[in-house]
Amino acid sequence: MKQELKLRIVSGLILAIIVLAATWYGGFIFRILAAAIALLIYYEWSVITGIARDPVTNVLGWVGEVLVALLVLAGAFDYALGMLIVLTALGIAMIFLHRASRWFAPGLLYAGGTGLALAAIRGDETFGLYAMLFIFAVVWATDILAYFVGRTIGGPKLAPRISPGKTWSGAVGGAISAVIAGAVIVHFLIPEAQDRAAVIALVLSVFSQSGDLFESFIKRKFGVKDSSRLIPGHGGVMDRVDGLIFACFSAFLLAGLFSLIKGGGMTSLGAALLGL
Structure with missing residues (x-):
């Protein structure tokens, strides 16, 4: 295994542990x-x-x-x-x-x-934890499966001028896997939210992939390979959370809309997103 790949795996695992631990503590x-x-x-x-x-x-x-x-x-x-x-x-x-x-x-x-x-x-509630785990599952499934499905099946490019490596097959594969991952999380943690989970997972997956394309556009426009060198083997923070950013934006807007309809505030957006 090449040293660069080892560094990427180790730093990725450390980051995942930090993020999940902080999410758990809230x-x-x-x-x-x-x-x-x-x-x-x-x-x-x-x-x-x-x-x-x-x-x-x-x-x-x-x-x-x-x-x-x-x-x-x-x-x-x-x-x-x-x-x-x-x-x-x-x-x-x-x-x-x-x-x-x-x-x-x-x-x-x-x-x-x-x-x-x-x-x-x-937020500060259990449903907020579940909502973040749901979002993470959707974004990570989208990212990982879009890559592998795209590499395996290939086919027409999704946005060749922005990110030549991405394909329509990868985008569809990522979206399908995101819906499955979201459904699994909801089934075990919040079965009462199953009615809207698939639709929300699909929306978040589309926005996640849009966020990935947006960051690729920014880097291509300004002629940079990585957003920075803050994360060994991975580049910068934007490189790691580009999909998560847009997914969270869309989740925030959806949760805010659902909360507004129910007459709630911004203290329970996680529950609002899941319809609880």
């Missing part, structure tokens, strides 16, 4: 993880897109993202959402007032929204 421990992921994503985004080279924009971005992260750490998800909306609007205004990069506002939303979505879905 509460402040998981919010630390969510906030850290958000800040690391913003770091990588700012470097890739060149935002880091503009002192004014860079400082504003970091101040805003740290404020969002602190609100996420405090569990003040409503305030974090409000801050993120204001920050994104300010980022758009900076394009006109300061001629900031057009990638500034999307980066603020991409990074801050990731931390908020992760923390709000996990």
Whole structure:
């Protein structure tokens, strides 16, 4: 086994243990993880897109993202959402007032929204744990099976200009496996959520694959191979969580909609996502 592959496997296992342990404990421990992921994503985004080279924009971005992260750490998800909306609007205004990069506002939303979505879905309740395990199962099944099915069957390319290696067969295989993985998790943990599990798993799988393509587009546009070298053998944080980001965004929006319909708040989004 090559040294690079060994390094990739070891670091991958360590990351999985950290993420699953934090997810299991939940509460402040998981919010630390969510906030850290958000800040690391913003770091990588700012470097890739060149935002880091503009002192004014860079400082504003970091101040805003740290404020969002602190609100996420405090569990003040409503305030974090409000801050993120204001920050994104300010980022758009900076394009006109300061001629900031057009990638500034999307980066603020991409990074801050990731931390908020992760923390709000996990929450402090058991159903939040189940919801995150459901999302992880869907995203990981999509990622792994899309790769193997695509390599085995091949066929027409999904988006050759963005990611030449991805195929339609892989996309369909990943989506089917995601539905199966989600159904298994729900069957054993929350059988009362079976009615909507398959549909939600399919939606999350589609968004997960869209997130993967989006990050590939960003890296191709700016001519980088990896988002950074923060993770030995894997590249950067964005490289590892690209699918999870979009899956969590979609889960956050769906859960928020379901919660709004039921008259709930942002404290039980995990339960809302699963219809509980």
